[in-house]
Amino acid sequence: MIKMAGVHKYFGNLHVLKDINLEVKQGEKLVVIGPSGSGKSTMIRCMNFLEEPTSGHVFLEGTELTQKNKTDLIRRTTAMVFQQFNLYPHMTVLQNIALAPVKLHGVPKKEAEEQAFQYLDIVGLRDKAHVHPSTLSGGQQQRVAIARALATQQKIILFDEPTSALDPETVQEVLDVMIRLSKENITMVVVTHEMGFARQVADRVIFMDDGSILEEGKPEHFFENPTNDRTKAFLSKILR
Amino acid sequence: MKSSPFSIDKWRILAGEWTALGNGFLQTLAVAVLALLLALALGILFGILSTSGNKTCKAIGRVYVEFIQNTPLVIQVFFLYNGLPYLGIMLGKFSIGVLGIGVYTGAYISEVVRTGIQSIPVGQTEAARSQGFTYVQTMRYIILPQTVKIILPPLTNQAVNLIKNTSVLAMIAGGDLMYRADNLATGRLIYGPAYITAGILYFLLCFPLSSYARKLEQKLKKKEVRTISQAEAAIARDTPIEIVQTGRV
Numbered sequence: 001m002i003k004m005a006g007v008h009k010y011f012g013n014l015h016v017l018k019d020i021n022l023e024v025k026q027g028e029k030l031v032v033i034g035p036s037g038s039g040k041s042t043m044i045r046c047m048n049f050l051e052e053p054t055s056g057h058v059f060l061e062g063t064e065l066t067q068k069n070k071t072d073l074i075r076r077t078t079a080m081v082f083q084q085f086n087l088y089p090h091m092t093v094l095q096n097i098a099l100a101p102v103k104l105h106g107v108p109k110k111e112a113e114e115q116a117f118q119y120l121d122i123v124g125l126r127d128k129a130h131v132h133p134s135t136l137s138g139g140q141q142q143r144v145a146i147a148r149a150l151a152t153q154q155k156i157i158l159f160d161e162p163t164s165a166l167d168p169e170t171v172q173e174v175l176d177v178m179i180r181l182s183k184e185n186i187t188m189v190v191v192t193h194e195m196g197f198a199r200q201v202a203d204r205v206i207f208m209d210d211g212s213i214l215e216e217g218k219p220e221h222f223f224e225n226p227t228n229d230r231t232k233a234f235l236s237k238i239l240r
Numbered sequence: 241m242k243s244s245p246f247s248i249d250k251w252r253i254l255a256g257e258w259t260a261l262g263n264g265f266l267q268t269l270a271v272a273v274l275a276l277l278l279a280l281a282l283g284i285l286f287g288i289l290s291t292s293g294n295k296t297c298k299a300i301g302r303v304y305v306e307f308i309q310n311t312p313l314v315i316q317v318f319f320l321y322n323g324l325p326y327l328g329i330m331l332g333k334f335s336i337g338v339l340g341i342g343v344y345t346g347a348y349i350s351e352v353v354r355t356g357i358q359s360i361p362v363g364q365t366e367a368a369r370s371q372g373f374t375y376v377q378t379m380r381y382i383i384l385p386q387t388v389k390i391i392l393p394p395l396t397n398q399a400v401n402l403i404k405n406t407s408v409l410a411m412i413a414g415g416d417l418m419y420r421a422d423n424l425a426t427g428r429l430i431y432g433p434a435y436i437t438a439g440i441l442y443f444l445l446c447f448p449l450s451s452y453a454r455k456l457e458q459k460l461k462k463k464e465v466r467t468i469s470q471a472e473a474a475i476a477r478d479t480p481i482e483i484v485q486t487g488r489v
Contacts, residue, residue, distance in 0.1 A: 050366055076372030086367035090386050100371045103381060152371065 001026045001156060001187050002047055007056030009042055009211075016042050017053070018211040024189060026155065029182050031198040031219075032191045034208035035234060040191045043208065044158050047189065048078045060156070076104055079149035083161040085141040087133040093120070093144050094129040097151045105152060112151075119147035123177050139170025146177055157181070159190040195239055199223060207231045245432035254433040257424055261434075264420030265441050271337040271416060272403045272445075278342030279349050279402065286346065287353025288379060301350065308347035313408055316340050321412045333414045337406060345402045352398065356391035357383055393460065396453035400446045407442070417441060 002024040009017035016039045024030050032040045045051040046058055049065045058065045060074050088096050097116040101107040107115070120126045123143035133141050142162055149157050159178070163171045175197050182188060182201045192198065198205050199219045206216040207228070215228040223239070226232050243249065254261070290301035308316070317340040320331060331339065360383050368378040407418035421438035425431040 048370055050370060072369075072372050072374045074372075075370060078370070080367075080370040082363060082367060084363050086361075086363040088364065088367070088382055088386075090389075099381065100373070103377065104372050148371075158370075 001028070001061060002189070003057075003059040004043075004046065005057045005059075007043075007046060007053045007058065009039075009046065009051060010054045016211050017046070020046075020056070020213060022206070022213065024187060027185045027187055029188045029201050029203045030190070031202040031205045032189065032208060033193065033195070033198060033205060033234075038208045039211040040208045041160055044160050044189055044191050047158055048075050048080060050080075076152065077154055078156040078158060079152055079154045080158040080160065081142070081145050081149050081162045083164050085133070085138070085145045085165075087141055087145055087148070089133055092130050092132055093125070093136075096133065096144060097148045100148070100152050116147070116151060119150045120144075122150065122180070123147045124173075137170060138166045139173045142166065142170075142174045143177055146174070146181070150181075155185075156187045156189075159188065159192070161191050161193070163192065163194060193238065195223070195235075207234065209234070250430040251433045253428050253430050254424065254437060257428070260420050260424060261417070261437060261441075264415065264417040264438075267334070267415050268403070268406050268417040269445070271334065271341065271406050271409065271414075274338040275342040275345065275406070276399055276402055278338060279345035279398070282343065282346030283349025283353050286350035287357065290350065290354045291357045292375070301354075305347045305350055308344055309351075313340070313344050313405055314411060316344060317408055317412060333409065333412060336412065337409045337414055337416065341402060341405055341408075344405065345398055348398050348401070349395065352391050352394045353387070356387040359390060360386050389460065393453045393457040396449055396456065400449050400453070403445050403449075404442060 002022075004020050004022045007017055007020040008015070018039075020043055022043075032044065034040050042051055046053050047060070049058065049071050052067060060077060063069070063074055065071055065074060087093075088099070091099065094113060094116050097119060098107075098109065098112040101112040101115065102109050117126060117129060120129055123146055125140060125143055125147070128136060128140065128144070133144060136144065146162075162178070163174050166174060171194070175194060178188075178190070178197070179201055188201075190197070190201075202219045204216060205219050205222040206213050207222070207226075207230075208214065209230050215222070215226060215231045222231075223235065226235060286301045286304055289297040290305075292298065317336060320336045320340050321333075324331060357379075364382055364386070365378055368382045369375075373381065406416055409416040410418035410422050413419055417438055421434045425434035428434075
């Protein structure tokens with residue numbers, strides 16, 4: 001599904017990804033944790049080429065992402081949910097969800113809107129279909145963003161710190177939606193600080209620090225018996 | 241014998257020449273409309289080019305804007321009028337008006353468009369690109385519709401400037417309103433009535449536009465205040481436990 005081989009990324013002189021090798025299987029739920037500045041957001045953004053690796057290879061469903069090939073076409077097989085939601089403010093909630101299906105996937109408008117209502121049902125926001133995103137709370141906006149990600153019926157959804165910009169009360173409503181999604185056969189890569197979510201949903205957890213993957217494993221192993229010292233230090237700080 | 245520059249006789253002379261002034265007014269209007277269309281086309285094209293990632297495109301946009309903005313419009317028009325014939329290109333005065341003023345205003349509109357596009361948060365582009373929209377589609381469906389609202393007031397101001405700048409055609413006998421007024425003023429010695437009437441006609445064209453621009457601007461400001469207070473409320477609601485901006489790294 002997703003494969004990264006020898007990926008390095010520099011921002012100027014800053015070496016933010018150091019030889020990342022990673023494979024994500026179809027339907028797998030991979031949770032990426034690590035301190036701020038560890039490179040986890042950059043890594044997930046390399047998976048759909050929002051950031052172009054300085055060197056190394058990224059494959060989506062067997063096709064290598066390069067600047068020369070049709071990255072736009074390959075990107076249509078993935079969806080991304082952002083920390084800051086990034087809904088389109090000039091469109092209603094319904095239009096936000098239906099835009100890509102209509103313009104990119106050739107779904108007739110009426111059909112796309114009917115489907116959009118179904119996705120709004122999944123995230124529990126059917127009654128907000130005709131309002132603009134700015135009238136919604138952060139948690140509601142993020143649920144709309146998830147509905148938008150679902151609407152193109154992709155098998156891969158990338159979540160880049162989806163709850164980090166939310167207040168404590170609305171974090172759970174977004175996590176609940178993601179937990180429900182995790183029951184489906186969707187490949188999910190989630191960068192998060194929500195350890196409870198990681199424990200409950202992840203098939204595999206990876207810990208990143210200073211641009212490298214330092215430890216990976218099943219959540220049970222990961223949270224009960226971490227082997228790497230830096231993982232231990234990080235977990236002891238965050239699991240108080 | 242001296243008579244007042246605004247004596248009733250002089251107004252009578254002007255009234256007898258109203259067709260000349262009227263034709264000049266129509267000429268100015270026609271040049272302005274066509275030049276505005278050209279300026280919009282150039283401005284949007286170069287404005288988008290200057291925001292693209294391509295270095296050559298950016299450089300072309302830069303050269304156009306800097307060259308046009310840092311030389312006087314009069315020289316540019318004189319070049320079209322006196323210079324081009326040496327290159328074997330003969331343009332009518334009307335075409336020179338449209339081309340010269342269109343290209344000149346296009347440079348300013350290009351900057352308006354560029355800053356408008358750049359004021360849209362980068363997350364909008366990222367969301368669209370992550371869905372698989374191409375650069376052009378992202379511009380068309382996501383960025384430009386949001387840009388239009390922001391740039392409408394400065395764009396209207398550019399239209400006002402364009403109308404006033406058509407008066408530069410008087411210097412090449414362009415047949416426009418300013419030229420006709422000047423002709424009457426000096427030819428029939430009716431400076432007062434001729435210039436005042438021309439001024440009023442320019443005012444009648446420009447004032448509604450600049451009032452409209454001001455209204456749009458106020459509307460936009462009110463909306464901004466609303467969005468900001470909304471954003472503040474949202475921040476108050478959503479105070480994150482983790483750091484809000486974890487950044488890219």
